Amino acid sequence: MKKFACEDFPDKFKISVSCASGTESVLKKEINRLIGVDVPAINGRIEFDGNPALICKCNINLRTADRIYIKTGEFTAETFDELYDAVKSVRWEDYIPMDANVYVDGKCVKSTLFATSDCQRIVKKAIADRLCTKFKLLRLPESGSTYKINFYLFKNVVSFYVDTSGTGLHKRGYRDKVGIAPIKETLCAAMLLMSDFYKTRPFADPFCGSGTFLIESAFIARNIAPNIARKFAFNDWKNFDERFYKSAVEEAKDRENFTIKPDIRGFDIDKKAVELSLHHARRAGVADIIKVENSPIKKFKPWSECGTIVTNPPYGERVYGNEDAKRCYIELGDALKNSPLWSCFVITPHNGFEKYFGRKCDREKKLYNAEKECRYYFYYPKKETR
Template sequence: MGKVTLIATATMGLEALVAQEVRDLGYENVQVDNGKVTYEADESAICRSNLWLRTADRVKLKVGEFKAFTFDELFEKTKKLPWADLIPENGEFPVIGRSVKSKLFSVSDCQAIVKKAVVESMKKRYKTDWFKEDGALYRIEVALHKDVATLTIDTTGTGLHKRGYRYLHSQAPLKETLAAAMIKLTNWHPDRPLADPFCGSGTLPIEAALIGQNIAPGFNREFVSEDWSWIGDDRWNKARQEVEDLANYDQPLQIFGSDIDHKMVELAKNNSMEAGLGDLIQYKQMQVKDFRTNLEYGCLVANPPYGERLGEREQVEQMYQDMGENFKRLDTWSFYVLTSHEGFENLYGKKATKKRKLYNGNIKTDYYQYWGPRPPKK
């Protein structure tokens, strides 16, 4: 195979973070577009990208891209792509699709045509008219945007936000990928304290601990491309060994999580144990207005309730006011708050140093950043 082109998909607003993560892995020719980051690499990048990317949703192998205004064009150009180089004779290759602002708007028809074209392409190589599809999974996607068709194969399987440590969660869980992004958008360093006073099932503190000890987010799970023969066990074993070699398990951390609900605190503790973080994170049942610490130059990162449910708004607005009053005493700390409430700054009592638009699922939110002073140089 040699060089491959990969696409790391991203939630809107996180593309620049994903691109930086890709560059940090040593890959070049990085292109950033809405919802995706495209880059060139060798086959081992499939393993390393899936294991290391904290803020991407999934990693796709790009097979081809071309303009397609008719179903005949879609069929013929898809058929010319090297499918048999990627999919073995017994490979399972379902086709999914989407279409935006394109003449070929019927997704079901596009899926059927791509499936037929792939079969015809593979017939030439394997000299057969029937494919059992009882082997490894190679999920193909045809994505049409402004009449340009992009054909990819998913290398990830279950989305990258599924780290493998959170079997149980709160009713409105924060995605692990967004939690990692929230941490990476702060000025936090592992030698400084970090607190989350709305910890829920522990996602933010756990993601912070993984970042703090340089533990790859995919260390505890499997990926669909591990079954692909042309990647092979050697590449995956080498990538997993790199994960182990680069982890800094000796890095001391001061990470705190608290929540008003004692059930959430217990859940967060269990999830931290499942992540292999043991007692690295300290949890406590507590209201946000009771948060106190003598530690200095820390980061407080929070995803509080937004007050979008009926009957919650007044309570939430009072809580935002309490936060503003309570946090005044932490004059060396930095604060980062994600909420969809447009009046947050007024309620909190202070204008943010910076705010950034992010999406929490389908909810449009702002990430309010209040930067504290830099700690003195040691």
């Protein structure tokens, strides 16, 4: 990474990366691979010493991160006065320019101060008071770009963050239309990274919906940075040097490998889902390696000796009812009976999944899809034939 200097922006701070519950170990590995930092997640976040270049690198490259923050402080606060004083002691003027549009969001969990909206008001007031004093203003004009500040009050310890991502990092930009119960791109990427998917292994999603697993697996296979095509909150910040971003984009593009031609196939009973998957694959720039068929699970046949399925089938709750869901699980199990070298990874909240699929899983993990508690079932290739 080239070295530049942000004229007004600090060049050293704590970076805090958040992710979905259950995916922390994958994020930890990603961070280690990307920047060589090996630290555990605490309360769903991974924190390490960073700089503006790493802010860009993490936003562009991390597949499983929800958001990248700058952590500006951590204090004990049991009263509103303590909260106000804590906020006011942070050097906000280092990060936030005079004309910033400051937006505050936060959460109070298991703390004496429990009213989030009251805390939000106090935090906003204390930041405004500090900035007015430092910039010698009577009030903030708030006419410039947005700086979103987050606070998290947990067991009377409050932490403050500047959000560098803006829109959540699951919004890669390729999915502009909504299918039936789409999965977040970040959760999908975490599931793929937990599976045995590898670029030379045929890949299938027999319930492909809007194509998320097909596209994310193509990104992984070709080493395409998931957020290469989108912008972040810091892109609008006048005090953040654009050259850090340009350099991180160049670096990510250098790592892409379009000569890799993985065999990625999607199937769906719904014609519209097939069109949607192809539309999204074109937008993501990976349509050349993705095949999608309008076909029900009962017709699915593994087409090579080995392969990987990672999928998010119907849960039996919305458009497709419980009987449909059960039939899908039975037919998925049947389709794989004579293909012992195919692995299968399935997320569902349905507690009869293993029974209908016809096999006890090798491993399972609790994950949340759209805040619904689910199990992620791992079926590896059968041992005796591996």
